Amino acid sequence: MIEWLDVGPDLRVLEIGAGTGYNAALLAVLGCRVTSVDVSPAVVMEARASLARLAADGVDTSLGTVVHGDGYEGWPDDAPYDRVVVTCAVNGLAPSWTHQLAPRGSILVPIRHGGLSPLILVTSGAADADTAEVAGPTDMDTDTANAAGPGDTATGSTVRGRGLASAGFLPAAGPLGWQDPSSVPPFVRATAVPVTRHRLLPAALSPNALADLCFAAACLDERVTRVHIVGAPQEWGGCGVFDPDTAAAALFTHNDVILAGNPVALDVATALIGRWERLGRPKVTDWTCRFGLAGPPDAPILLAVDWACTAPS
Ligand SMILES: C[S@@+](CC[C@H](N)C(=O)[O-])C[C@H]1O[C@@H](n2cnc3c(N)ncnc32)[C@H](O)[C@@H]1O
Numbered sequence: 001m002i003e004w005l006d007v008g009p010d011l012r013v014l015e016i017g018a019g020t021g022y023n024a025a026l027l028a029v030l031g032c033r034v035t036s037v038d039v040s041p042a043v044v045m046e047a048r049a050s051l052a053r054l055a056a057d058g059v060d061t062s063l064g065t066v067v068h069g070d071g072y073e074g075w076p077d078d079a080p081y082d083r084v085v086v087t088c089a090v091n092g093l094a095p096s097w098t099h100q101l102a103p104r105g106s107i108l109v110p111i112r113h114g115g116l117s118p119l120i121l122v123t124s125g126a127a128d129a130d131t132a133e134v135a136g137p138t139d140m141d142t143d144t145a146n147a148a149g150p151g152d153t154a155t156g157s158t159v160r161g162r163g164l165a166s167a168g169f170l171p172a173a174g175p176l177g178w179q180d181p182s183s184v185p186p187f188v189r190a191t192a193v194p195v196t197r198h199r200l201l202p203a204a205l206s207p208n209a210l211a212d213l214c215f216a217a218a219c220l221d222e223r224v225t226r227v228h229i230v231g232a233p234q235e236w237g238g239c240g241v242f243d244p245d246t247a248a249a250a251l252f253t254h255n256d257v258i259l260a261g262n263p264v265a266l267d268v269a270t271a272l273i274g275r276w277e278r279l280g281r282p283k284v285t286d287w288t289c290r291f292g293l294a295g296p297p298d299a300p301i302l303l304a305v306d307w308a309c310t311a312p313s
Pocket residue numbers: 016017018019020021022023024037038039040043069070071072087088170171172173174176
């Protein structure tokens with residue numbers, strides 16, 4: 001993540017989720033002025049103690065500060081930031097992060113997507129002209145997604161996201177974890193006897209290709225989430241399709257699709273694999289998004305919307 005942040009001396013960095021303080025210490029040693037926010041007072045005390053121990057051992061962590069607060073608010077006192085790095089899984093961006101971002105700054109953030117939390121690189125339109133160009137509504141073809149689409153994109157209109165890598169993080173507390181009550185839950189459990197397995201691709205997918213498929217499927221269909229299939233004698237978990245009407249689930253694996261329940265979930269999974277194939281098996285990094293305002297009026301978040309594939313198909 002630090003390599004992707006592309007940091008150097010004197011950059012101002014806001015970290016959301018101090019945890020052990022390790023990431024803040026590394027950034028401080030690299031010469032960044034880091035403000036690391038954590039929602040847990042106990043975690044803040046431990047992270048501060050870790051930085052102090054390092055300092056006592058001769059490691060210069062003087063550029064790192066750990067503060068207590070909800071990362072949803074950012075930390076206005078030290079803004080503007082050249083980089084925001086988020087180290088807990090969020091459902092969307094806090095508006096404060098974009099407000100506290102310096103011109104041409106960027107945000108590296110794991111955003112819930114298909115029940116997982118891949119890393120998304122967020123830039124302002126001006127800082128990522130390529131993305132702005134390809135994400136325009138007039139460029140969208142029939143395989144462009146319109147996932148999770150609360151209408152008002154005004155607040156996030158100059159901000160763009162691009163998929164970076166598959167990843168997993170602990171969920172954020174507070175407004176950053178806001179979930180649209182009408183959407184498919186981020187984690188579902190499906191039980192069925194028998195569970196059936198369906199080979200839909202001629203050859204097994206590599207771990208990276210499976211991650212690419214799952215990312216694309218979540219861009220293309222809101223019913224893609226993290227599913228856990230409870231079968232006998234085995235259980236399986238990962239990214240898949242959940243059909244809320246029938247409670248059926250179809251899990252993507254390297255070799256096949258595992259179906260629990262009504263075949264409608266398998267039909268959706270089959271169609272998604274077909275669309276991914278027709279798009280030329282785009283990678284995580286081939287997808288861009290805009291951001292749309294959602295959530296309660298007193299604590300809105302910016303959800304990733306309008307995923308568009310930029311790969312030549
Ligand atoms: C995986 S840890 C962070 C790891 C850390 N960057 C490190 O270097 O060790 C996730 C942290 O996010 C914090 N967290 C969760 N929700 C938060 C929020 N809304 N605001 C700030 N911190 C939050 C948790 O308390 C936890 O310490």
